[in-house]
Amino acid sequence: MKKLLMSILSLFLISSCTKEDVYEPFIFDNPEIEVNIPVEFPELNNSFYINKPTKYGVELGKKLFFDKKLSANNTISCASCHLQENAFTDNTTQAIGIYGRVGFRNTPPIQNLAFMKFYNWDGNKQVLESQPLVPIITHEEMDSSILEVIGKLEIEEDYINLFYNAFGDDKITGERIYNSIAQYEYTLISANSKYDKVQRNEGEYFTDDEARGYTIFKEKCTSCHSSELFTDQSFRNIGFPINPDTEEGGRSRVTGKIDDYMRFRVPSLRNIEYTAPYGSFGQFTSLKEVLDYLDNGVLEANNLDPFFKDNENRIALTEEEKSNLISFMKTLSDIEFVGQ
Secondary structure (H helix, E strand, O other): OHHHHHHHHHHHHHHHOOHHHOOOOOOOOOOEOOOOOOOOOOOOOHHHHHOOOEHHHHHHHHHHHOOHHHOOOOOOOHHHHOEHHHOOEOOOOOOEOHHHOEOOOOOOOOOOHHHOOOEOOOOOEOOHHHOOHHHHHOOOOOOOOHHHHHHHHOOOHHHHHHHHHHHOOOOOOHHHHHHHHHHHHHOOOOOOOHHHHHHOOOOOOOOHHHHHHHHHHHHHOOOOOOOOOOOOOOEEEOOOOOOOOOOOOEOHHHHOOHHHEOOEEOOOOOOHHHOOOEOOOOOEOOHHHHHHHHHHOOOOOOOEOHHHHOOOOOOOOOHHHHHHHHHHHHHHOOOOOOOO
């Protein structure tokens, strides 16, 4: 009798459910985005494989990248310093953050980060996902905290939905913020310049000046600016003028080694036409100024790069060679990447 009553009760409960009472289970659908790896580019870094770009992760990361709520007074976003038309840099000598505060280094461009082993001028970050916290908490940049940022995002319906789509629930955490920004940055690949089209035999050809510049480049520049990234990702002291800020030490700020004093990460030359001024604190306003300095002789240092020590502290260049080199470097400009 007891079993019969239980069966009747079960049937009653089932029959009393309306259509609205039946819920479909949530299906988490956030597909990975295909990232096209350019020919001859180096291997992707290990972090990329742990945090592969996804449809909603990239969408969330891009929204965060352009959102000024990441700063304490809602005036500075990542995109405030990393402007697409300048290959995601800002054309100022030193980065300018909240309340007009000036940092002590030049804003580096953001491109091809999925292939990089180190980030920032001194390489203090080896994992892209750990980099976004730096500008958020730095006094001269956003002067905020990750808890303050989370508090702002938790009351935004758009963000709640995006975090839900990107991660399967609406929990907003620092790790998820960093991962999504990194996912967006992983998609910023520049490999469609005139140089690339020439290498791919797509009907583009170097002018005579560009071809001569490429020959000079291979003779005098590839010891540092090698590979299809146009950087060997090493840290070198090439005798540039020294930043007067006493906090500056280059790579030695990270390693604590005196031999790394004033060594900086070799920058990529891709899109170099758009990223003036040049140097770790914007020492040079033009490519011509850089080449003139290298030609005239760089600063002596105990740890000066061997290439300069072996060549009387200079890269000897005629005026014609400088002009041709600049012509070649401009073939590394990716018009599509910078949105022009």
